[in-house]
Amino acid sequence: MSMHIISPGMLTTVQDLGRCGYMASGFQQSGAMDRFAAEAANLLVDNSEKDGVLEMTMLGVKVYFDEDNVIAITGAEFTPTVTDFETGEVTELPINRAIRIKKGDVLDCGSAKSGLRGYLAVAGGFDIAPVMGSMSTNLKCKTGGFEGRKLRAGDVIPLRHPQGWLFSMVGRVYEPEKRTDGTVTIHVIPGPQDDYFSDKGKNTFYSEVYSVTADSDRMGIKLDGAPVESIDGVDIISDGIVAGSVQIPSAGKPIIMMADRQTTGGYAKIATVITSDLPLLAQLRPGGTLRFKKVDLQYAVKRIKADKKALKKLQTNILRADTFTSDS
Structure with a gap:
């Protein structure tokens, strides 16, 4: 099998x-x-x-x-x-x-x-x-x-247990939100080292339209655009990195850390992408554009709850369809 x-x-x-x-x-x-x-x-x-x-x-x-x-x-x-x-x-x-x-x-x-x-x-x-x-x-x-x-x-x-048929085949449909063409808005929570950057640098980060470079991969999404100005450099004592951490290396161009990211890093992180927007980043091709928008933790939690609700709705729809459909 x-x-x-x-x-x-x-x-x-x-x-x-x-x-x-x-x-x-x-x-x-x-x-x-x-x-x-x-x-x-x-x-x-x-x-x-x-x-x-x-x-x-x-x-x-x-x-x-x-x-x-x-x-x-x-x-x-x-x-x-x-x-x-x-x-x-x-x-x-x-x-x-x-x-x-x-x-x-x-x-x-x-x-x-x-x-x-x-x-x-x-x-x-x-x-x-x-x-x-x-x-x-x-x-x-x-x-x-x-x-x-x-x-x-x-x-x-x-394969573990191949299935030639599943109940409610007609109801096994997922309707994702339609993607919009053009620049994608990525929501971020400031920090943890946003104090390393000048007001000018922060304004640049939140106003610039960045493009995804061709050398982006599963480890990180590298962006091209106006550099983000620091106050006195971006080197820090290495600390932990999460999915969505936005590092600013010495050249000032943001790098968004993704699934295959390293466990620690020594560049200041100006912001962290909310979990619910990581799929948007995963689908951006080289040349695609994005801008960052500042949000708070409450917004991030609200979005996660909405994602979980959407998956639960998919499960419920499958079960409901089985109630009304004998076979398909």
Whole structure:
């Protein structure tokens, strides 16, 4: 019971919600860059929201299964198709809903029309042994996921409990908020070292439109734009870094630390991106633009509660649809 990789895409790794509790020992958290999309994909196929998924960057995987299965693709706007094993007929597939895939049929996840990272969940999950409590791939340490690396053509990913059908297939639909084109507003809480920066520097940080550079990755999103002025340099005694920490190195150009960030850093952090906006950052392509907006902790908590409510609503809708639908 396996998924066979015909083509691995540009950068595809196994990820879940991250390797929590080990940063004090120097191990990066890793995990899905767009955690919300990963959780939604798992819920669509009846997995735990913490289960492993494939994170696909720009170009998706092409695979086939040796058993019937149900899959879901969320995140970036990918263009999946399935090729019937017997007839060769190619059918376009929707995203953000559960889809049946027959044994031998070829699933081609296509490329992202918008956004950057897509998530493929399979019903029953991947049969991959966790490392320190997580399936997430840490590419730098070559740990976790599938052999600690990105996927390659010819890989065979074992499946735990493939499911050829799930109750309420019609109701397994997720309707994400539509992304708007143009500059994205990223909400941040000031600090913890915003006192290292001059009033001019802070004004620059909150008024400038920054662009994502091509050397951004899972470790950090590097920005280009007007430099942020410090009062007397940005070097600090190294301290802990969280997802969303906005470091200002000596050149003054912000770097937003993401899933594969280092555990500590020695540059002052002018602000911290709220958890609910990290998925927006995960979907920004090189050349995409953003601006920062200052908010308080109460706003951040309100947004997290709204995210949890949205995922709970997805679960409820699936159960409600099963009440009114005998089969689909």
